[in-house]
Amino acid sequence: MADIQTATASPAVHEPPVIYRADYQPPDWRVETVSLEFDLDLSATEVHATLGIVRNGDHDRAVRLDCDGALPQTLAVDGQPVNWRQEGSRIAFDVQGERAIVTLSTRIAPDTNTQLMGLFASNGMLCTQCEAEGFRRIIPFVDRPDNMSVYEVLLRADKSRFPVLLSNGALVESGDLDGGRHYARWRDPHPKPSYLFALVAGDLVATRDSFTTKSGTHVDLAIFxxxxxxxxxxxxxxxxKASMAWDERVYGLEYDLPVFNIVAVSDFNMGAMENKGLNIFNSRYILADPDTATDYDYDAIEGVVAHEYFHNWSGNRVTCRDWFQLSLKEGFTVYRDQCFSADMGSEAVKRIEDVRMLRAAQFPEDAGPLAHPIRPDSYMEISNFYTSTVYNKGAEVIRMxxxxxxxxxxxxxxxxxFARHDGEAATCEDFVRAMEEGAGLDLGQFRRWYEQAGTPQVQARLEHDAATGTATLHLRQNFTPTPGQPAKPLMPIPLRTALIDRDMKAHRGEMLVVLTEAEQALSFTGYARAPVLSINRGFSAPVNLDVARASGDLPFLVRHDDDPFARYEALQQLVIDRLIADIADMDGPGAAQGHAVSLDEIIAVFGDLVSDQRLDDSMRAEILSLPTEAFLGEQMLIVRPEAIHVARKSLRKAIGSRLLNQWRIVHERASSVPYSLSREARGARKIKSLALGYIASAEAxxxxxxxFDQFARADNMTDRQGALAVLASMQADQRETALDSFYNRYQGNALVIDKWFSLQTGSAHPRVHEQMLELIRHKDFTLTNPNRVRALYWPFVSNQAVFHEASGRGYELLTDLVLKLDPLNPQTTARFIAPLGRWRRFDEARAAKMRDCLERILAQPGLSKDVTEQVVKSLE
Known part of the structure; x- marks a missing residue:
């Protein structure tokens, strides 16, 4: 889409250097062995390192070690002190010969490390996060993923303060020391890059279990x-345990160490980290019981635990050559965890959830100033490329x-x-080549999915010739320009397709149509009447699809298509068409165009689905959920927040009021199902809260x-939160009573209080801005915990009508956050630039306010390179 405004000149700013994939060179020196000794302390940890280095190739260049603050206090080569020099973010020193032993020491202060990268403190506990470039904050090192080393780690600490000492691999020795101290020595036999190094020290307790691999190896499991x-x-x-068994069954991959440890940490930038043998998790993806975790939380825990475990092979045993190849491990592993979750629950529901996430996060990313291929060509700060494109679109490319x-x-x-690259640092091209040879595919043209940004646009039209009984499918693909890629070559687009007979209400079999040309036509015979086109079934390709349809086709597909995702998609499109027409009608009679069905037909379809016995409750809840306001905005050239909000609210009220008795019956039926984690009980809870939402929308x-009755009677968090989410948007006395009750019940439980913050800032209550200001000042809000920051601000910026309120005060609130948070935690801060970077999609008044906020951020002295990169690209 062409820009609708032109950015004003940005203030002069020092931009960080750009790193290009084309400039990749192997490291001059490799570190083969690493021996680390830690004397652990919250405020003064001493690190002693012995590195076995080897010259890589025929050259006479110096040893250069990446360094971010942790300058060496001592440094020697083969036992002799050497002078080192600082060269930007590296230290350099000369070494004679092909091999050497480098010894060095550093002193670091974990309790002041608010970036939560490297070694940091979390509520009296010490832990690490080294991906992507955190290890250099512990010691100077060849801190890049293609430098793979064997590690031995000795941890020493006060036993009363840090009774648990963990690192990668297997525990080979432990014992007591003088002065109330103790030690633990860990050894990892598998070569790994420094980003997979981990240690944890703290006062922790463990839940223990075990797993026996298919070859009979006993593995001790522990969650600390x-x-x-x-x-x-x-x-x-x-x-x-389910993940370990699934990876053996589906991929033939066994775990390869005698122990697998997980640690839950309350202060963490990411969801979790796959460090070899010692996974460190954000506590939100470990801790769950019925009183404090929703069914969604249970699903998220299952998926993230699986994701990090699957990384043992797709990420650890085979790692990335460089950070441009990040999707090699992340896209592939997301695909693997999606398939695992589908096998553990409902394949159809899981697919809908994954596509919804893709469209909510990745499609806007692909359509904005931060668009990039799943294998980027350049970056200023690698942390900025832990994106939905690399992860979720990367998974879709593997799925294709x-x-x-x-x-x-x-x-x-x-x-x-896996056989070819085990123990290596590989590239995306290595994976594609293995798939070509192993699967017998020609992926020459397909490689463009790795090279090109943007979401392909596909037009489809089914033409019918009654005289010959021939149906002809016409397909066309095109692409919109993205930054640095104004024109794009054609890509192969696999579309699962079926032609459904209108009389039989069935098809002759699904076919895979691969669109490789700008335009293609395929003919099918034997159709006396025009069939109904079901295309991109299961969302087989991550594209925007525009299908020319007769007015009754979408209701027909909703009622009769045998592909669950296609049924869901048909109803979503039915609703989108109606809402877009309603919004256009706000501009005056006759402004609406297209073939939107009537409100009566929408109500009739919803009514049929409420009682459709072919649907289980979980799928019923998915298919009957309206598109979000943000997704509706993505369907418009210029986003109109107020109009979208009014139109969606009006439709929701109509569906609620005209089907009110049915919603009450559903709510009452679902309320009678006892709590359990069975699929049926989970589905009942899901449809219960959806029905409650429609009852509230009807303004009954x-x-x-x-x-409030659902809230008060709830014996689980899913029902309690579902009711509170509805109450949070209402102007009723029960709202404040429920919010206070919820807070008082869970005060002190950080993960549940995060929910309390989110429910208020993500609500449709008319005073969200005022409540946001109150919550910023709340005694439980802190900028030092990423979970709390995200809990308060993400629902707010995702609340389209609220964040984009015409005065621009939502933009100012976000800008204030960025300026306060960046000095503490640049990585978390940078994630909040994208909402402002979408300024081109809004009217001139809003766009000007958003640009002003971006320029205000860019003018801030000492701005991090994380945030600088995002702002500069957003203003280009």
Whole structure:
């Protein structure tokens, strides 16, 4: 899409250097062995390192070690002190010969490390986060993923303060020392890059279990948490064991160490980290029980535990050559965890959830100033490329290969990839080549999915010739320009397709149509009447699809398509068409164009689905959920927040009021299902809260009482939060009573109080801005905990009508956050630039306010390179 405004000149700013994929060179020196000794302390940790280095190639260049603050206090080569020099973010020194032993020491202060990268403190506990470039904050090092070393780690600490000492690999020795101290020595036999190094020291308790691999190897499993939290680890442990068994069954991959440890940490930038043998998790993805975790939380824990475990092979045993290849491990592993979760629950529901996330985060990213290929060509700060494009679109690219290959051939390609590159730092091209050879695919044109940004646009039209009984499918693909890529070559787009007979309400079989040209036409015979086109079934390709349809086609697909995702998609499009027409009608009679069905037809379709016995409750809740306001905005050239909000609210009210009796019946039926984690009970809870939302939207006189009754009677967090989410948007006395009750019940439980913050700032209450200001000043809000920051601000900026309120005060609130948070935690801060970077999609008044905020941020002295990169690109 062409820009609708031109950015004003940005203030002069020192931009960080750009790193290019084309400039890749192997390291001049490799570190083969690493021996680390830590004398651990919250405020003064001493690190002693012995590095076995080897010259890499025929050259006479100096040793250069990456360094971010942790300058060496001592440094010697083969026992002799050497003078080192600082060269920007590296130190350099000369070494004679092909090999050497380098010894060095550093002194670091974990308790002042608010960036939460390297070694940092979290509530009296010490832990590390080294991906992507955190290890250099511990010692100077060849801190890049293609430098793979064997590690031995000795940890020493006060035993009363840090009774648990953990690192990668297996524990080989431990014992007591003088002065109330103790030690633990860990050894990891598998070469790994420094970003996979980990240590944890703290006062922790463990939930223990074991797993026996298919070859008979016994593996000790442990999840370490703070005392009192151990009762909330059972689900995570079960997810770990299920993941280990699934990876053996589906990919033939066994775990390769005698121990697998997980630690839950309350202060963490990411969701979790796959460090070899010692996974460190944000506590929100470990701790769960019915009283404090929703069904969504349970699913997220299962998925993230699986993701990090699967990294043992797709990320650790085979790692990335450089950070441009990040999707090699992340895209592939996201695909693997998506398939695992689909096998553990409902494949159809999981697919809908994954596509919804893709469209909510990745499609806007692809359509904005921060668009980039899943294998980027350049970056200023690698932390900025932990994006939905690299992860979620990367998973879709793997899924397309799996679709084209079929299960057996895809597995053969994966087997070849792991066998060929085990113990290596590989590239995306290595994976594609293994898939070509192992699966027998020609992926020459397909490689463009790795090279090009942007979401392909596909137009489809089905033409019918009654005289010959021939149906002809016409397809066309095109691309919109993205930064640095104004024109793009064609890509192969695999579209699962079926033609459904209108009389039989069935198809003759699904086919895979691969669109490779700008335009293609395929003909099918034997159709006396025009069939109904079902295309991109299962969302087989991550594209924007524009299908020319007769007016009754979408209701027909909703009622009769046998592909669950296609049914969901048809109803979503039915609703989108109606809402876009309603918004256009706000401009005056006759402004609406297109073939939107009537409100009566929408109500009739919803009514049929509410009672459709072919649907289980979980799928019913998915298909009957309206598109979000943000997604509706993505369907418009210029986003109109107020109009979208009014139109969606009006439709929701109509569906609620005209089907009110049905919603009450559904709510009452679902309320009678006892709590359990069975699929049926989870589905009942899901449809229960959806029905409650429609009852409230109908503005029924007893809506607040029904919601409060669900809240008060709830014996689980899913029902309690579902009711509170409805109450949070209402102007009723029960709202404040429920919010106070919730807070008082869970005060002190950080993860649940995060929910309390989010429910208020993500609500449709008319005073969200005022409540936001109150919550910023709340005694439980802090800028030093990323979970709390995200809990308060992400629902707010995602609340389209609120954040984009015409005065611009939402933009100012976000800008204030960025300026305060950046000095503390640049990585978390940088994630908040994207909402302002979408200024081109809004009217001139809003766009000017958003640009002003970006320029205000850019003018801030000492701005981090994380934030600088995002702002500069957003203003270009």
């Amino acid at each position: 948490v703070r005392a009192g939290d151990e009762g909330r680890t059972a689900h995570a442990m079960q997810a770990l 290969m799996a679709t084209m290959a079929g299960p057996e051939r895809f597995r053969a390609g994966c087997d070849l990839y 006189g007893d809506a607040a009482m029904v919601a």
